[in-house]
Amino acid sequence: MNPYVIMILLSSLGLGTTLTFASSHWLLAWMGLEINTLAIVPLMAQHHHPRAVEATTKYFLTQATAAAMILFASTTNAWITGEWNMNSMTSPIASTMVITALALKIGLAPMHFWMPEVLQGLDLLTGLIMSTWQKLAPLALIIQMAQAIDPFLLTALGLTSTLIGGWGGLNQTQLRKVLAYSSIAHMGWMIIVLQYAPQLTLLALGTYIFLTSAAFLTLKMSSATKINTLAMTWSNSPILTSTTALVLLSLGGLPPLTGFMPKWLILQELTKQNLSITATIMALAALLSLYFYLRLCYAMTLTISPNTTNSITPWRINTTQNSLPLVISTTIALGFLPMTPAILMLVT
Known part of the structure; x- marks a missing residue:
C-alpha cells in the first residue's frame, strides 16, 4: 500500500x-x-x-x-x-x-x-x-x-468475559486466536472494576496495551502464527524466546512481572467492596488464562529437539524490522511491578 x-x-x-x-x-x-x-x-x-x-x-x-x-x-x-x-x-x-x-x-x-x-x-x-x-x-x-449503567450488568459482563476469555483459549492452536481470547479476558477485568475504581480500569488498560504490544511484536519478529511454530524459535533466537515466554507469563498475571499489578489491585478493590465471591471467581478465571499461556511457554522452551538445526546461523534472526518498540514494550511488560506505589500515586 x-x-x-x-x-x-x-x-x-x-x-x-x-x-x-x-x-x-x-x-x-x-x-x-x-x-x-x-x-x-x-x-x-x-x-x-x-x-x-x-x-x-x-x-x-x-x-x-x-x-x-x-x-x-x-x-x-x-x-x-x-x-x-x-x-x-x-x-x-x-x-x-x-x-x-x-x-x-x-x-x-x-x-x-x-x-x-x-x-x-x-x-x-x-x-x-x-x-x-x-x-x-x-x-x-x-x-x-x-454511573448510568446497571452495576449488575457491568459485573455480569466482566465475569462472563473473564470466564469465556480463559475457557475459550484452552483448545486453540492459532496464536492470534489465543491473543483474541486473552483480550476478551482482560476486557472483563477492566469492566468489572469500572463502577468502583475507574482509575484501576485505566491502569489495567495501559498495562494491557504494553503487554499485548510486546506479545504481538515478538510474534512478528519471529514470524510465528501457530503453536507448533513456537517450538522452532529457541534455536533461532534464545534471548527473544526467553523474553517471549516471560511476556506471556506477564499477560497471565504471574508475579513478579508487570501483569500481576492490575490483577492484584483489582482483586484488592473487589474485596474492599465486599465482593469476595466475585473476586474469587475472577482469580480462578485468571488460572484458566494462565494455563494456556503456560502451554505456549511449554511449546517454546520445553519441546526443543536435542539436535541442532541445519540452518547456517541458528542463533541469529536476520531481520530488518525495527526492534525499538519491541524493546520498550517488553521492558515495561517485565519490570514495572516495583513501580506500583508510584503508579498508584499518579492514577489516584
Whole structure:
C-alpha cells in the first residue's frame, strides 16, 4: 500500500479516537467511532487475501450493527430527555442498549464471537491495532457513562468475559486466536472494576496495551502464527524466546512481572467492596488464562529437539524490522511491578 495512503488512514484512526475522547455529544462520539471503523477497514483488507477480506467483512458488519445501536439508543434518550449530552443518559432502556453496543465493539462476552475469527484473518501488525487502539474510544465512552449503567450488568459482563476469555483459549492452536481470547479476558477485568475504581480500569488498560504490544511484536519478529511454530524459535533466537515466554507469563498475571499489578489491585478493590465471591471467581478465571499461556511457554522452551538445526546461523534472526518498540514494550511488560506505589500515586 502507498505510504501516503497508510499515513492518511493512520491519521484518520487518531482523529476518530480523539474526536470520541473530546466529545460530550452523542452524535460527535458516534461520528468518531465511525471514522475509526472506516479508517481501519482498508488496513485490514490491504493484503487482498480471501481470509483477510472475510475478516474485514465480519468486522465491518459487526461495527456497523454496534454503531446503529448507539445511534438508536442516543436518539431514544434524546426523545425521552430532550438532550444529546452523554451525562444525561437517564433512560434505562437507552443506557442498556448503549452498553450492549459498546460491549459488541470491544468484544466483551457474550458479544465476543466475531473477535477471534476477525483477528485470525489479519496480519500481526493490524491485529495489534485491532487489539489495542480500537478499544480506546469505546472504553472511553463506557467510562464516561459508567454511573448510568446497571452495576449488575457491568459485573455480569466482566465475569462472563473473564470466564469465556480463559475457557475459550484452552483448545486453540492459532496464536492470534489465543491473543483474541486473552483480550476478551482482560476486557472483563477492566469492566468489572469500572463502577468502583475507574482509575484501576485505566491502569489495567495501559498495562494491557504494553503487554499485548510486546506479545504481538515478538510474534512478528519471529514470524510465528501457530503453536507448533513456537517450538522452532529457541534455536533461532534464545534471548527473544526467553523474553517471549516471560511476556506471556506477564499477560497471565504471574508475579513478579508487570501483569500481576492490575490483577492484584483489582482483586484488592473487589474485596474492599465486599465482593469476595466475585473476586474469587475472577482469580480462578485468571488460572484458566494462565494455563494456556503456560502451554505456549511449554511449546517454546520445553519441546526443543536435542539436535541442532541445519540452518547456517541458528542463533541469529536476520531481520530488518525495527526492534525499538519491541524493546520498550517488553521492558515495561517485565519490570514495572516495583513501580506500583508510584503508579498508584499518579492514577489516584
